[in-house]
Amino acid sequence: MACSHPTNAPHPKANSASTTIKGGTKAVAEGTVATFSVYRGTAESGEMKTYQVPVAEGMVVLDAVHHMQANDAPDLAARWNCKAAKCGSCSAEINGKPSLMCKTRMDALPLDEPITITPMKAFPVLKDLVTDVSWNYRVNERITPFTPKSDDTDNWTLYQEDVERVQEFRKCIECFLCQDVCHVIRNHDKKNDFYGPRFMVRLASLDMHPLDTVDRLQAIKEEAGVGFCNITKCCTEVCPEHIHITDNAIIPLKERVADRYFDPIGKLKGALGLNKSRK
Amino acid sequence: MSSSQTSASSLPPLSEVKTASLNTSPALQVSTLGSTERPDAWWIEPVLSVAALLGFSVYVTWAVSQNANYHIGPFLSPLYSPNLQEYFPKLFQALPWLSPAYLVLWVPLLFRGTCYYARRVAYRSFLMTPSACAVGPSETASALYEGETKFPFAVMNLHRYFFYLALVLVFFHWKHLVDAFFYPQGVGVGIGTLVVGIDTVFLTLYVFSCHSWRHLLAGKLDCFTCSAVDKMRHGAYKRQSKLNESHGHYFWFSLAAVWFADVYIRQVASGNWHDTVYLFGQGLTTNPF
Numbered sequence: 001m002a003c004s005h006p007t008n009a010p011h012p013k014a015n016s017a018s019t020t021i022k023g024g025t026k027a028v029a030e031g032t033v034a035t036f037s038v039y040r041g042t043a044e045s046g047e048m049k050t051y052q053v054p055v056a057e058g059m060v061v062l063d064a065v066h067h068m069q070a071n072d073a074p075d076l077a078a079r080w081n082c083k084a085a086k087c088g089s090c091s092a093e094i095n096g097k098p099s100l101m102c103k104t105r106m107d108a109l110p111l112d113e114p115i116t117i118t119p120m121k122a123f124p125v126l127k128d129l130v131t132d133v134s135w136n137y138r139v140n141e142r143i144t145p146f147t148p149k150s151d152d153t154d155n156w157t158l159y160q161e162d163v164e165r166v167q168e169f170r171k172c173i174e175c176f177l178c179q180d181v182c183h184v185i186r187n188h189d190k191k192n193d194f195y196g197p198r199f200m201v202r203l204a205s206l207d208m209h210p211l212d213t214v215d216r217l218q219a220i221k222e223e224a225g226v227g228f229c230n231i232t233k234c235c236t237e238v239c240p241e242h243i244h245i246t247d248n249a250i251i252p253l254k255e256r257v258a259d260r261y262f263d264p265i266g267k268l269k270g271a272l273g274l275n276k277s278r279k
Numbered sequence: 280m281s282s283s284q285t286s287a288s289s290l291p292p293l294s295e296v297k298t299a300s301l302n303t304s305p306a307l308q309v310s311t312l313g314s315t316e317r318p319d320a321w322w323i324e325p326v327l328s329v330a331a332l333l334g335f336s337v338y339v340t341w342a343v344s345q346n347a348n349y350h351i352g353p354f355l356s357p358l359y360s361p362n363l364q365e366y367f368p369k370l371f372q373a374l375p376w377l378s379p380a381y382l383v384l385w386v387p388l389l390f391r392g393t394c395y396y397a398r399r400v401a402y403r404s405f406l407m408t409p410s411a412c413a414v415g416p417s418e419t420a421s422a423l424y425e426g427e428t429k430f431p432f433a434v435m436n437l438h439r440y441f442f443y444l445a446l447v448l449v450f451f452h453w454k455h456l457v458d459a460f461f462y463p464q465g466v467g468v469g470i471g472t473l474v475v476g477i478d479t480v481f482l483t484l485y486v487f488s489c490h491s492w493r494h495l496l497a498g499k500l501d502c503f504t505c506s507a508v509d510k511m512r513h514g515a516y517k518r519q520s521k522l523n524e525s526h527g528h529y530f531w532f533s534l535a536a537v538w539f540a541d542v543y544i545r546q547v548a549s550g551n552w553h554d555t556v557y558l559f560g561q562g563l564t565t566n567p568f
Contacts (some may be wrong), residue, residue, distance in 0.1 A: 043302045096316030096413050116316045121309050125302055161503045161513055183409045187310045187416050188424040189301065198506055210502040227433070228426035231398045234412035247490070247523065254427075254436070255494035262436035 028055050028107050030034065035114040036064060038076070043125040049073075050114065055106050057221045061117065062090050062101035062176040065129070069266065088175030092129050093118045098177040098238045100172065120180040133176050141196050143202055148211045163208045167250060171206035171241040178235035178245055180215055184228045194225040197235035197245045204249035226250065307551070312407065314415035319413035327406040331531075332384040337537060342541055343380035349541070351548035352568045353458045355469045357478050357540045358384065360453040362478030386448055390441040391534075395490045396527040398435060439491040449486050452479040462556055462567050474543045485529035488522040 034056040037048045051072050053064040065078050080090040083102045086189075090101040095109065095116055109115055123131035148156070178197035184190045195203070203224060207216045220226050235245045259266055308314065315321070342349075342358055349356035353535040363379040364371045371377060391397050402408050408416045408424060416424075460466055472489045486492075497516035503509050546552040553566040 039306055041306070044304060044308055046304045048306055078389055093413065094562065095315065095318055098413060113318055118307065118316065121302065121307050125304070125307065132398065157471070161505045161510075162501075181412050183416060184424070184426065186413075187409065188421050190424070191478075194426075208501055210505075212501075225428070226425075227428035227436075228424075230402045230426050230432070231395050232402050232409065232412075233399050234409070237412050251490045251492060252498050255439075255491060256499060258436045258439065259499060263439075 009229045013105060023268075025202050028057060028059075028111070032111060033254075034064065034106060034109075034111050037114045037116045038065075038070070038073075038129070039118040040069065040076070040128055041125070044126055046125070046128075048116065048118075050064065057107075059106045061092075061094055061099075061106065061109075061115070063105065064115075065101060065117070077126070077130045079130050086173055088173035091120055091175045091180065093120060093180070097122065098180045100177070103240055109113050116207065120176065122180040122182070122186040123176075127162065133179075136174070136176055136179060136196075139199050140202070142195075142207070143199060144214050144219070145215070146206055146209065147214045149213050156211060158261060164203045165208050165248065168243055169201045171243055172201055173241060174198065175240060177238045177240065180231075181234040182231075183232065183234070190225070190228055192227040195223075197229075197250065199224065200226060200229070201243060201245055201249045202252060204253055215277055217257055217260050220253055221261060226253050226257055229254070241259045269279055293476040309413075309415050310418055310421045311415050313410070315411075315413055317411070317413060321414055325404040325407070325410045328400050331534075332400070332404070335534060338538060338541075339384070342545065343378050343384060346376075346378035346380075348545045348548035349380070351544060352463060352471075353552075354462050354475060354544045354547070354554075355455050355458075356544045357452065357455075357475075357482070357537045358541050360448065360455055383448075386441070386444045390438075390445040390486075393435045393438040393441055393524075393529070394530065395438070396530050397509075399527075400530075424427075438489075439495065442486070442489050442491045445486045445489075449483050452482050455479070462558060464564065464567055465558045465561055467556040467558035467561075467564070467567075469554050471543065471547065471554045472556070474540050478533070478540040480546040481529060481533035481536040484522065485526070485533040487519070488529050490523060490526065493523050495517050 016234050033052050034055050036051045036053060038045055038051060040049045041047060051068045053067045056063075060083075062078075062080055062083060065076065065080075069076050069078070078090065078092075078101070080102065081087040082089070083279075085100050085103040088100075091098065092101050093099070093116075094101065094104050098120060101117070117129065119125045119129045119131045120133075123133050123135065126132050176198060179185055182194075182196050184194045203216060203220055206212050206214070207220065222237075229246075229250050231246060231251065235250075236247070237244070244267045260270075273274055299492070301430050302308075316542050333541075339358060342356070349359045350362065356363050358451070359380045361377075361383060363382050371379060392401075403410055406420065408420050427433055456472075456475050456479040460468065460471040463467065493516065496519055497503060497509070497512035500509055500512065503513035503516075543552070547554050547568070554568065555563065556567050
């Protein structure tokens with residue numbers, strides 16, 4: 001890990017990685033060097049630059065970035081904190097897939113080709129691998145917080161059956177990889193119309209909470225734009241906490257919206273004043 | 280990284296919030312068709328899905344237009360189930376050119392077409408919005424995209440009604456399975472019985488693993504412990520949730536089972552293949568029809 005190599009010349013031992021399968025990952029041969037193609041620049045201009053990094057056993061992509069910073073590119077900007085896949089800071093796109101750099105093992109990547117690292121493309125780049133994710137915070141402010149039935153918390157009795165759905169959603173580390181991969185935000189730029197998967201998860205955690213009193217369905221349909229999701233499940237695929245975002249949050253929200261807005265029987269009941277309040 | 284929580288009521292709509300400018304660096308562009316840095320074979324899944332669904336659609340179109348060889352002995356092709364000719368004989372005598380399948384196929388078509396799993400497949404494979412995760416859609420798709428907020432895709436929100444109709448299909452499939460044990464020579468189990476049975480079981484698994492059914496069972500509840508009925512519903516919800524995890528598998532398995540059942544019954548009815556049956560008390564019989 002201590003040596004550094006010229007960025008424009010192949011390392012003498014490059015591409016010598018072993019391909020032995022071992023527990024679903026590849027055992028990396030000693031002396032293997034990986035070639036990285038890393039985005040350097042800002043939102044307006046930048047280019048992919050090549051770096052070579054020796055690979056050690058157990059190494060993750062964030063280790064490689066640290067090696068580049070220590071040896072070849074001290075000005076390479078990358079956000080990170082815990083290096084334990086719990087802070088959600090080191091989100092980037094590795095070989096085109098939104099991933100946490102600290103959770104992507106080198107022995108899970110093909111080392112015979114350059115590994116690309118780019119910033120999350122759905123958000124404006126500040127510098128190199130660092131993006132401005134503040135839009136997410138503005139969205140979050142729009143969600144009415146948990147509003148319990150009573151201020152008297154001593155009388156709250158919660159059973160495991162009632163909170164286990166919500167507990168899954170509480171695993172979210174706000175890495176915003178789901179927001180990055182969501183094509184509604186990433187490709188169609190519907191940031192004004194759709195809150196994105198992360199906030200569908202938050203809305204689901206609140207709407208399904210047995211003690212929450214706010215009727216959120218109109219906000220979920222209109223302001224949050226749940227109808228913009230077309231269930232392609234990419235958010236679920238990239239979630240490092242393995243939250244079943246689509247199946248357990250978005251689809252249930254769509255069904256709740258359908259209860260009120262797309263159910264002719266429900267509409268008839270509403271017209272006759274027979275609908276019971278959900279909360 | 281945790282987000283702050285403030286009162287939402289006083290904030291302007293999201294559309295009035297100024298967002299930072301988009302990336303204009305050529306190396307960060309994402310909205311051209313197929314643009315991606317993924318080196319893996321991401322295109323295999325959409326290509327296979329298109330091939331399978333187009334192949335199935337072409338076969339079904341041909342099979343229902345035949346209006347023949349869909350019924351032999353105790354077997355009825357699932358494409359023609361329920362057999363309306365049996366229930367409305369005068370209608371089909373008056374309109375002999377009308378295939379009864381035309382009058383029933385819209386139910387499975389709408390149920391499958393609005394299925395949450397099928398939507399994932401269709402949006403990825405046919406509409407390419409997107410073809411795969413972190414793969415760019417076309418610029419036209421980006422410009423026109425409205426999700427499921429407007430017609431025709433807003434129809435997807437009616438999936439639960441097609442689920443109700445699919446329950447009727449499931450009922451008839453089980454009826455056909457019972458019928459499939461009763462050969463002209465007696466009661467028995469034949470290859471055709473097994474073919475019809477596999478189709479019936481996979482259709483049942485597919486329909487009852489539906490996301491809308493999950494919601495109606497108890498997903499719509501906020502409190503699972505508020506009454507004895509809610510507790511029962513929660514128990515059913517948990518079991519159904521396990522089934523729901525494999526909803527996509529059942530989609531494909533039941534599609535393949537429908538296809539094979541129609542092929543088998545069509546071939547037996549046209550005399551190309553011979554069914555083999557073990558008749559209770561009589562032994563093995565080949566070509567019972």
